Amino acid sequence: MADEELKAVQRGYNTREELEELNVLPPEEIVASKRIAMIECTEEIPCNPCAYICRVDAITKDSLSAPPIVDWEKCTGCTACVAVCPGLSVFLQQIKDGKGYVTLPYELLPAPKDGDRVELQDRSGAVVGEGVIVKPTYQARGDAYPRWVVTVEMDDPALSYEVRSIRILGDQK
Amino acid sequence: MVDWRIYEHPILEFDRGEEVTIYLDGEPMKAFESETVAAALYANGLREFSKSIKYRRPRGFFCAIGRCSTCMMEVDGVPNVRTCIVMVKAGMRIKRQKYLAEYLSPILNLMKLPPQVYMRLMTRPGIIYKPAMMVMRQLTGLGAFPKKVLDPPPQNQGAQGEISTEFLIVGGGPAGMQAAIEAGQRGISVVIVDDKDRLGGQLVKQTHTFFSDIKYAAGKRGFKLGEEMISQLDQLPNVRVITETSAVGYYPKEDIMLLKGPNNTTLKVNAKKYLVATGAYEKTLVFENNDLPGVYGAGGVQTLLNVFGIKPGNRGILLGTGNVALMVAYHLIQAGIEVAGVYAPSFRRVRGYFVHAAKIQRHGVPVVTRHTIVKALGRKEVKGAIMTKLNTDYSHVPGSQFKVDCDFICIGVGLNPAYDLVQLFNPKMVRSGVLGGFVPIRDKTYRFAENAYIAGDCGSIEEATTAVLEGGLAGLHVTEALDIRSEEISEKITEYEHALEEDRSSPFSAGLKTAMNEITVDDIMEVLT
Amino acid sequence: MKKIVCRCHDVTESDIEDAIDSGYDDFESLKRITGITTGQCQGKTCMDLARGILERKTGKPVTQTTRIRSPIDPITLGSLVKSTAKKK
Ligand SMILES: Cc1cc2nc3c(=O)[nH]c(=O)nc-3n(C[C@H](O)[C@H](O)[C@H](O)COP(=O)(O)OP(=O)(O)OC[C@H]3O[C@@H](n4cnc5c(N)ncnc54)[C@H](O)[C@@H]3O)c2cc1C
Ligand code: SF4
Ligand code: SF4
Ligand code: FES
Numbered sequence: 001m002a003d004e005e006l007k008a009v010q011r012g013y014n015t016r017e018e019l020e021e022l023n024v025l026p027p028e029e030i031v032a033s034k035r036i037a038m039i040e041c042t043e044e045i046p047c048n049p050c051a052y053i054c055r056v057d058a059i060t061k062d063s064l065s066a067p068p069i070v071d072w073e074k075c076t077g078c079t080a081c082v083a084v085c086p087g088l089s090v091f092l093q094q095i096k097d098g099k100g101y102v103t104l105p106y107e108l109l110p111a112p113k114d115g116d117r118v119e120l121q122d123r124s125g126a127v128v129g130e131g132v133i134v135k136p137t138y139q140a141r142g143d144a145y146p147r148w149v150v151t152v153e154m155d156d157p158a159l160s161y162e163v164r165s166i167r168i169l170g171d172q173k
Numbered sequence: 174m175v176d177w178r179i180y181e182h183p184i185l186e187f188d189r190g191e192e193v194t195i196y197l198d199g200e201p202m203k204a205f206e207s208e209t210v211a212a213a214l215y216a217n218g219l220r221e222f223s224k225s226i227k228y229r230r231p232r233g234f235f236c237a238i239g240r241c242s243t244c245m246m247e248v249d250g251v252p253n254v255r256t257c258i259v260m261v262k263a264g265m266r267i268k269r270q271k272y273l274a275e276y277l278s279p280i281l282n283l284m285k286l287p288p289q290v291y292m293r294l295m296t297r298p299g300i301i302y303k304p305a306m307m308v309m310r311q312l313t314g315l316g317a318f319p320k321k322v323l324d325p326p327p328q329n330q331g332a333q334g335e336i337s338t339e340f341l342i343v344g345g346g347p348a349g350m351q352a353a354i355e356a357g358q359r360g361i362s363v364v365i366v367d368d369k370d371r372l373g374g375q376l377v378k379q380t381h382t383f384f385s386d387i388k389y390a391a392g393k394r395g396f397k398l399g400e401e402m403i404s405q406l407d408q409l410p411n412v413r414v415i416t417e418t419s420a421v422g423y424y425p426k427e428d429i430m431l432l433k434g435p436n437n438t439t440l441k442v443n444a445k446k447y448l449v450a451t452g453a454y455e456k457t458l459v460f461e462n463n464d465l466p467g468v469y470g471a472g473g474v475q476t477l478l479n480v481f482g483i484k485p486g487n488r489g490i491l492l493g494t495g496n497v498a499l500m501v502a503y504h505l506i507q508a509g510i511e512v513a514g515v516y517a518p519s520f521r522r523v524r525g526y527f528v529h530a531a532k533i534q535r536h537g538v539p540v541v542t543r544h545t546i547v548k549a550l551g552r553k554e555v556k557g558a559i560m561t562k563l564n565t566d567y568s569h570v571p572g573s574q575f576k577v578d579c580d581f582i583c584i585g586v587g588l589n590p591a592y593d594l595v596q597l598f599n600p601k602m603v604r605s606g607v608l609g610g611f612v613p614i615r616d617k618t619y620r621f622a623e624n625a626y627i628a629g630d631c632g633s634i635e636e637a638t639t640a641v642l643e644g645g646l647a648g649l650h651v652t653e654a655l656d657i658r659s660e661e662i663s664e665k666i667t668e669y670e671h672a673l674e675e676d677r678s679s680p681f682s683a684g685l686k687t688a689m690n691e692i693t694v695d696d697i698m699e700v701l702t
Numbered sequence: 703m704k705k706i707v708c709r710c711h712d713v714t715e716s717d718i719e720d721a722i723d724s725g726y727d728d729f730e731s732l733k734r735i736t737g738i739t740t741g742q743c744q745g746k747t748c749m750d751l752a753r754g755i756l757e758r759k760t761g762k763p764v765t766q767t768t769r770i771r772s773p774i775d776p777i778t779l780g781s782l783v784k785s786t787a788k789k790k
Pocket of ligand 2: 070076079
């Protein structure tokens with residue numbers, strides 16, 4: 001249906017290129033060195049839980065409405081911001097031993113289990129591959145109703161720049 | 174047996190209470206104590222609740238909050254009960270209102286009577302009025318008069334009589350509750366009324382976490398915020414909460430607000446100050462078959478889904494790309510219901526927050542701008558929808574129509590401030606597109622008439638967080654107007670104003686801020702006289 | 703196929719357009735001739751839609767609200783009488 005180029009705000013999601021231009025994605029050497037937060041919250045909206053929750057002050061918002069900026073040096077990859085963000089727009093990324101890892105918030109059924117196989121979806125929802133869940137955690141941050149924070153492992157590290165959602169297929173075995 | 178209830182949900186647990194049996198036209202059906210009649214019937218698969226008055230079109234529920242009146246049925250012998258706001262009771266007998274006109278409807282249609290005829294024909298002479306109305310009501314399915322005048326049963330008596338109070342708040346949403354908290358904590362005697370069975374307003378159906386400053390509501394789920402406010406109110410003995418009671422009139426001469434409670438009980442309240450915090454009504458759309466059961470308001474779908482835990486259908490589409498439509502799409506995904514797409518005519522951008530649009534698209538639900546609905550398909554209930562692409566002048570692109578399979582269509586195209594009650598105070602109303610519709614001119618203390626104040630969505634369509642802040646401010650200003658003043662109150666007012674300013678600092682609120690300034694005056698009494 | 707504007711009285715978009723064409727082109731008279739906003743819901747769904755159609759057809763913005771009277775929600779007369787009686 002897309003016979004003309006849609007801008008991000010008409011499409012309702014960003015492409016990787018757009019995010020790179022906005023300086024939202026961390027540089028490759030950092031992704032290769034540690035688990036790092038990236039925030040795909042690029043619009044001015046009045047919101048600040050991410051900045052509030054980060055214990056090492058790695059996230060700054062110049063005002064309540066300014067888009068958050070992550071200090072990649074400071075971030076320890078603790079996942080607190082993933083669990084608290086109401087926009088579900090914080091992800092962690094890491095490339096390690098030739099594999100890609102993405103940590104994402106998950107609020108659907110079935111509940112994720114260590115070792116579950118998943119379909120990997122990109123920002124548009126398209127399935128781009130398969131992966132495996134490693135150590136999902138159920139976190140409550142400032143709210144009695146917690147959400148899952150799930151890390152998925154994928155064989156192709158390049159995919160970690162694209163994967164933003166999962167569909168759980170079930171047990172590996 | 175069909176059961177549309179959701180028993181497994183990633184976030185919510187539905188405490189449905191005890192199972193009871195109700196009867197629809199004599200058929201037993203499974204229901205739960207905590208369900209409204211409409212919800213219970215819907216869970217049992219009933220989609221057609223009544224037939225429309227003139228064309229005998231099937232009508233189901235639409236708004237689920239007691240506004241649209243399409244869910245009326247006969248309950249325990251009382252006709253025209255809005256089943257979406259009446260709770261089930263064991264053994265309740267519900268009847269689809271019988272309509273002899275079923276058979277006559279082709280003839281009535283041929284006659285092309287204007288609808289008033291049904292209502293106003295034969296009002297004279299008086300002698301034949303009653304029998305004539307009996308016949309007309311039977312014909313039109315408006316329900317027979319009850320056989321005898323039903324006295325309110327002794328149990329479940331609503332508040333009755335006449336009372337006086339310092340501060341009467343109408344509407345128990347976030348705005349009304351915060352006003353009650355602020356005024357109540359400072360010793361004002363407060364009465365807060367709401368027409369639902371519980372306080373919370375729109376918050377009760379919001380299961381997602383909120384934006385805004387973490388000091389106020391951010392990161393909390395809407396209904397949790399509501400529960401917290403309710404427990405704060407519980408601590409205040411000078412705040413009286415009256416639920417299942419709606420304010421139906423204000424009589425300026427007598428300075429009396431008329432409230433209607435369960436079983437036709439009435440209560441008259443005289444107050445020194447009034448706060449109208451009645452929220453908003455949902456906007457809807459005109460398209461072919463837009464009244465078919467299966468076409469619902471977004472709030473209605475949210476209520477079914479998040480309050481009662483009932484699936485509206487198996488596969489749906491959403492119309493509108495504002496935050497409400499995007500949120501409802503996400504709630505549907507969470508409940509495991511397929512969403513075929515979110516469609517809206519917007520050209521410039523997805524109207525809601527970008528992060529909301531992004532979170533549903535990554536689950537594979539397309540957000541499609543520059544499209545609109547042409548018609549809903551189906552005879553008795555929705556079977557699909559015909560969509561079309563739009564040109565920039567909003568005309569349909571020829572040949573671009575396509576069919577989407579779905580069994581429900583959810584309209585989330587925005588809200589209109591509920592100004593009925595506001596208007597009874599003879600305010601100066603203005604129309605503002607940005608603020609959602611007609612709103613009263615007010616001053617900086619939220620006063621729009623001599624003794625009446627306004628807060629929340631009924632004064633300007635915004636968000637829960639701003640509703641809380643406005644409500645708090647109105648509560649504090651009323652406290653001051655009742656001659657309770659202190660340093661602490663002025664400080665609190667400054668704090669709230671600052672927070673409101675921050676909340677409205679994003680580019681999304683630029684237009685809103687201008688509009689708010691335009692309708693806020695220094696001296697409200699000058700404007701009114 | 704019908705496009706319903708007022709659900710209470712089954713008033714369609716074309717009913718309203720016809721009425722406007724026959725000269726009922728302000729909100730009050732439109733309301734009287736079609737019966738919109740006078741049903742059980744008291745205009746909670748149709749008012750805004752009808753206003754939109756009127757504006758589209760006439761090209762004039764509607765800046766006045768229609769008059770609203772107490773009670774804004776149907777209430778049985780009996781219960782009113784009862785509560786007045788109590789007053790004495
Ligand atoms: C589907 C949906 C999703 C939303 N999502 C968000 C979100 O993500 N974040 C956010 O910040 N905001 C959100 N909002 C907006 C937010 O819920 C509202 O702005 C807020 O609830 C407004 O509060 P209020 O107190 O003004 O009105 P409401 O919450 O609407 O409360 C008004 C109350 O008054 C009652 N009432 C009305 N008339 C009468 C009468 N005559 N007599 C007695 N009682 C009466 C009503 O039944 C209702 O309970 C959403 C709204 C909707 C509809
Ligand atoms: S992952 Fe932890 S350290 Fe890094 S930005 Fe988020 S909250 Fe801060
Ligand atoms: S909490 Fe999430 S939505 Fe809010 S500002 Fe931070 S990243 Fe954006
Ligand atoms: S009044 Fe019951 S569904 Fe609208």
